[in-house]
Amino acid sequence: MNEYDIKDTIAALSTPYSKSALALIRMSGSKALEIASKICFYAGDENKNITKFEHRKSYYALVKDENNTPIDELIVLSTLAPNTFTSENTIEFISHGSIVVIDSILNLLIKNGARAANRGEFTYRAYINGRIGISEAEAIHDLIDSNNRLMAEASIYKMRGRLTREIDKLRDNIKNSLMLVYGELDFPEDDTETFSYDKLIENFINIKKDIENILYNSSRVENLINGIKVAILGRVNAGKSSIFNMILDKNRAIVSNIAGTTRDFLSENIYIDNIPFYLMDTAGFHKEADNDIELEGIERAKKCAYEANIILAVFDSSRNADENDINLIEFLTTLKDKNIIYILNKSDEEKKFDYNIDSNNIITISTKTKEGKDKLIKELKNYVNDSDIDIFNKESYVNNRERGYLEKGLKQLDICIEKSKMSFSLDEVAEEMNILNNILGNVSGKIDAEEVINEIFANFCIGK
Numbered sequence: 001m002n003e004y005d006i007k008d009t010i011a012a013l014s015t016p017y018s019k020s021a022l023a024l025i026r027m028s029g030s031k032a033l034e035i036a037s038k039i040c041f042y043a044g045d046e047n048k049n050i051t052k053f054e055h056r057k058s059y060y061a062l063v064k065d066e067n068n069t070p071i072d073e074l075i076v077l078s079t080l081a082p083n084t085f086t087s088e089n090t091i092e093f094i095s096h097g098s099i100v101v102i103d104s105i106l107n108l109l110i111k112n113g114a115r116a117a118n119r120g121e122f123t124y125r126a127y128i129n130g131r132i133g134i135s136e137a138e139a140i141h142d143l144i145d146s147n148n149r150l151m152a153e154a155s156i157y158k159m160r161g162r163l164t165r166e167i168d169k170l171r172d173n174i175k176n177s178l179m180l181v182y183g184e185l186d187f188p189e190d191d192t193e194t195f196s197y198d199k200l201i202e203n204f205i206n207i208k209k210d211i212e213n214i215l216y217n218s219s220r221v222e223n224l225i226n227g228i229k230v231a232i233l234g235r236v237n238a239g240k241s242s243i244f245n246m247i248l249d250k251n252r253a254i255v256s257n258i259a260g261t262t263r264d265f266l267s268e269n270i271y272i273d274n275i276p277f278y279l280m281d282t283a284g285f286h287k288e289a290d291n292d293i294e295l296e297g298i299e300r301a302k303k304c305a306y307e308a309n310i311i312l313a314v315f316d317s318s319r320n321a322d323e324n325d326i327n328l329i330e331f332l333t334t335l336k337d338k339n340i341i342y343i344l345n346k347s348d349e350e351k352k353f354d355y356n357i358d359s360n361n362i363i364t365i366s367t368k369t370k371e372g373k374d375k376l377i378k379e380l381k382n383y384v385n386d387s388d389i390d391i392f393n394k395e396s397y398v399n400n401r402e403r404g405y406l407e408k409g410l411k412q413l414d415i416c417i418e419k420s421k422m423s424f425s426l427d428e429v430a431e432e433m434n435i436l437n438n439i440l441g442n443v444s445g446k447i448d449a450e451e452v453i454n455e456i457f458a459n460f461c462i463g464k
Helices: 032-039 099-111 121-128 134-145 149-159 162-186 197-226 240-248 292-307 323-333 373-382 386-394 400-421 426-444 450-458
Strands: 010-013 020-028 040-042 045-049 057-064 070-079 090-097 228-234 266-272 275-281 310-316 339-345 362-364
Touching: 010 099, 010 121, 020 032, 020 099, 020 121, 032 040, 032 070, 032 090, 032 099, 070 099, 090 099, 121 134, 134 149, 134 162, 134 426, 149 162, 149 197, 149 275, 162 197, 162 426, 197 275, 197 386, 197 400, 228 240, 228 292, 228 323, 240 266, 240 275, 240 310, 240 339, 240 373, 266 373, 292 323, 310 323, 339 373, 362 373, 400 426
Parallel strands: 228 275, 228 310, 310 339, 339 362
Antiparallel strands: 010 020, 020 090, 040 045, 040 057, 057 070, 070 090, 266 275
16 A cells, blocks of 8 residues: 555645646645645745645635746645544645646645645545545545436435445444343343343344345435436337437437338437436347347347336337237336336327237327327336435445445345354354454445555546
8 A cells, every 4th residue: 555655745636637717736744734835925925935824724825936936826725634634734726727837836746745646545545544434435436427416416425424324323233232142141140131042133134124225225226326227129110219319309319211220229318307317229129130230239129128227119100010019019028127118109190000009008109290208208207206216315325345245244144143043152143243243344444455445546536
């Protein structure tokens, strides 16, 4: 972990490295105030150094180099340890956004004793100094990378410790159970509280349910923040791309009377009442493919269907149902737990579609007249109900690392339950419980492997 040596004072640009109105350069560490005092002068008195920086105070300063040459007039913000993001003394320079100015200030800071920060090093210091846990650190990264309002909001909730509090409650329950076990081991004759394996097993089952709820609710939250996946399926020339364009309200896909215009699938993000949807326009669904390209297109269409939360099955109502339509309907019957909306397209033409679709969720649409569009949009919105929003407002999401530890915790709980049912020695049960406690501790901050920390913070941008 030498590249993250916290004894050093670090500096970095926290805004994009490009020409702009303003730039933010951040410096943190034990020498931050000393270095700032060497280069910062009062803008109203350029011969007087700013020697005393106060907590949460701003200064209008002139920065000069070792030759007394002015570099920039700027705002300097000072925050003092331990009440900072990194828990260290921190100086932030809000300068003009000239590349020349940015480079000059950074070089000046390094000449005077700072070093260039590594990726995520400011957040790493917040973590290593106990300011935040590892889950909060990852949530900061998610917030920076968020591409929709719900993702940003969920990241803020997590950044403020929502998941960590849930994990802490689980660990408190484990510790309470451990107290019962150790109490029985140390004072078996004490009748103040009767110990029983049944009570221990009950506690384990409750903890297991809580973990399963976290995982389940996280999947619901992830559906919202990642976008509800909508796959548009149908035979060649049924009007899938027209439906795709109509929902987007723009001509994203090529629409043609020539069969097989879409060979791969097109995708696009759209927001409906601030809820993100991910639309996938797939290749035409054939019963039999004529070539390898068509075969691959069908396989990709099926893959989209498997991954989708909602399937829009499009049929040309101006033509009789053919074997390709029937093949699609039969394929859809094999899918489980899918919200399928059947669309009879081209309602502005004479209806000839003669297959009786066994569903109450059928919408008649004309992409030319926009008939049925409002009903379709309403059906898409109805996928997200009040309970989903309620879960989003109350629960956190877990990433792959956190999910892995929680699933490992479930397996460890099964071991604890099984050994308790078989009345193993309390020493052995306590050992399994301590393993469980450590596993859950890894979710929110107790990391065993140093390389895991390196990997997490290496994904951050410089200056964060």
